[in-house]
Amino acid sequence: MPEDEQLVKEILAGSQAAMEVLTRKYYKQIFAYVYRKVGNKETAYDLTQEIFIKVIQRIQSYSNKGKFSSWLYTIAVNHCRDYWRSSDFKQTSKLAELNEALVCDKSHVPYIFERKEIREQVKTAVSTLPEHQREAVLLKYFHHMKIKEIADVTETNVSTVKSRLHQGLGKLAKLLKRGVEDEEEKTTPYF
Amino acid sequence: MKKRKLHHTFDKNVDHQIEDLEQEIGSLLDEYDVEYPGEEQIIMTIDAMKPYVPVRKNKWRTVLRGMTAITKQAYQEIFYMSSLFWIANGLLIAAALSGVLLMKADPYAMVMMFAPITTIMGLIEVLKSRNAGMAELEMSYKYNFQEIMLSKMLVVGGFNLVINLLITLSLGMFYQEILIAKMLLFWITPFTFIAALSLLFVSRYRQIYAITAGMVIWLTVSGYLSQPQIIEKLESLPAELYVTASAVALILSLFKAVHIYKRGVLYEVNH
Structure with missing residues (x-):
């Protein structure tokens, strides 16, 4: 969508309003992806926040090479992969397994x-x-x-x-x- | 060549198998819905992102950019205002003019009484759910809530300006003795005052019923103000007082508008 590129330009010029619009536009999609990937609401919320912070930190490196949404998803996929390999995941997954067992009972x-x-x-x-x-x-x-x-x-x-x-x-x-x-x-x- | 053909056939088979599998388990996968975070949590994420937005090189350029966005949006908002808003305001002009022309009411009191009503009625439009309808949803992909709200306020304020100028000029044509400057002063003072209050109000409360309360309060106050002895007192007050009051209200309005634009609306509700 051409609006995405326009919003990125505005963010680069310092517009917080444009950042908010872009975040709201993709928030649910990214949250849904992360949630289904990790299977836990709290973790998904934290990871989604980290993803969007990463996006805004790297916004200068986005240079209209491809669709903004693809670029955003690439960051989300990589961030989830990093989390998967982290020690945080191992701890959370143990708790999730416990909850799962309780549900199955x-x-x-x-x-x-x-x-x-x-x-x-x-x-x-x-x-x-x-x-x-x-x-x-x-x-x-x-x-x-x-x-x-x-x-x-x-x-x-x-x-x-x-x-x-x-x-x-x-x-x-x-x-x-x-x-x-x-x-x-x-x-x-x-x- | 043969190898390539085989590869192509394999790819086609896989494509079909993927499609078949998707159809087979699609209805089950659909059950895996997501419980999304609430608005407050989304705002927390946005707030956490704000420090990382690149620093603006030129503050004035950014302010100008923001104002341009709001003005552009305001132009579109004109077409999304409900017909009830336009009809109600049309009746308002008719009531104001007939009050003065037929019932010989005091034109200054009439202008003062009607000046803020358009703004109060316009608040209903401003407070309408931002997700009501696809058009609004589409706009939310281009503008944030603050921009949409301020642009609606701009339409309401602009319309009030036009409507009151029309009333003033019409009355000026019928009554030669009417002082246009005085009329404008009697309109501008309550208008700027109510506009400042409205901006303060919309940033804190979002209940439509509060507007009805506001309307009742204003009608009661204006009923009191329209008494002959009160009008006499009001007319005897020095013009400087009106100008000062209007200037203060205008500065407050601008300050509040910038504040809403920068900080957001729900932010204030939560803090």
């Missing part, structure tokens, strides 16, 4: 919570994917990116993205179908 879920249960299954299934496959699936399915754009954002080539998507979606299909079948067994009344 509730075996008799009432029907009205079935959708929530499916959501949790999808969340767990997505979190089991290897990092690169998860990135490709999230960007393709939830952010409607084309394969070429995913390749640019994740700094790889088109064939690799296709392979990651193929493997990632295949794993998800297996995991989710199994989950749904288990759920159906649970809810089917015994005669």
Whole structure:
């Protein structure tokens, strides 16, 4: 969108208003990506904030080479990768596993919570994917990116993205179908 | 050549398989929704980013840029004001003119009474949800909330200026003895005063019902001011007093507008 480049120009000229507009425009998209990547709201909030600070710190290095949104997503993807390798992640993931176990203990879920249960299954299934496959699936399915754009954002080539998507979606299909079948067994009344 | 063809066929197969898989599990993936942070948290992020915005090289250039953005936006806002706003103001001109021409009401008192009503009514437009409608949403991708709000205030203020000049000139044509300068003074003073109060108000409260309260209060006050003995007293006050009061209110308005532009609106609510 041409407006993005215009807003970047204004930010470079010192406009805080333009910075606010650009941040609000992409905040939810980036938060959604990070949230689905890390699976935790608080961590996602902190990481999203760090991403946007990084964006504004590096705004001078953005020189209209490509779409602003692609540049922003590249920073988000790399920031999440850095977090993935950090010690912070290892600590948080232990807590998340504990929470996950507590959720799974509730075996008799009432029907009205079935959708929530499916959501949790999808969340767990997505979190089991290897990092690169998860990135490709999230960007393709939830952010409607084309394969070429995913390749640019994740700094790889088109064939690799296709392979990651193929493997990632295949794993998800297996995991989710199994989950749904288990759920159906649970809810089917015994005669 | 053959290898390339094989590769192409493989790629096509993978594309189809990806599409099939997406369709197969799409409805399940859709269930993975996101719980987004609240407005306050987003504002905290924006505030955390502010120190990293490149320092402006020329302050005046940035101020000029901000003013240009607000003026441009104000032009667009004219088309998004509700028809109720225009109709209500049309009736207001008719009421003011007929009050003076038919009911022989004091023209100065009438102008003083009606001057702030347009602004108070305009506040309803200003406070309308910024996400009401696609047009507003689209604008929020170009301008921040402060810019949209100030541009709406500019439209309301500008319209008030036009409407009151029309009333003053119309009355001036019918009554030769009317002092145009005095009329303008009787209009400018309450207008600038109410404009300053409005800016203070919109930056702190966003409830529409408070506008109704404001309107009732002003009508009560103006009812009191329109009494003959009060009008006489008001007319006997020196012009310098009106000019000073207007200047103070104008400075306050400008100060408040710059403050809103720099600091934001919700920021003040939260702090």
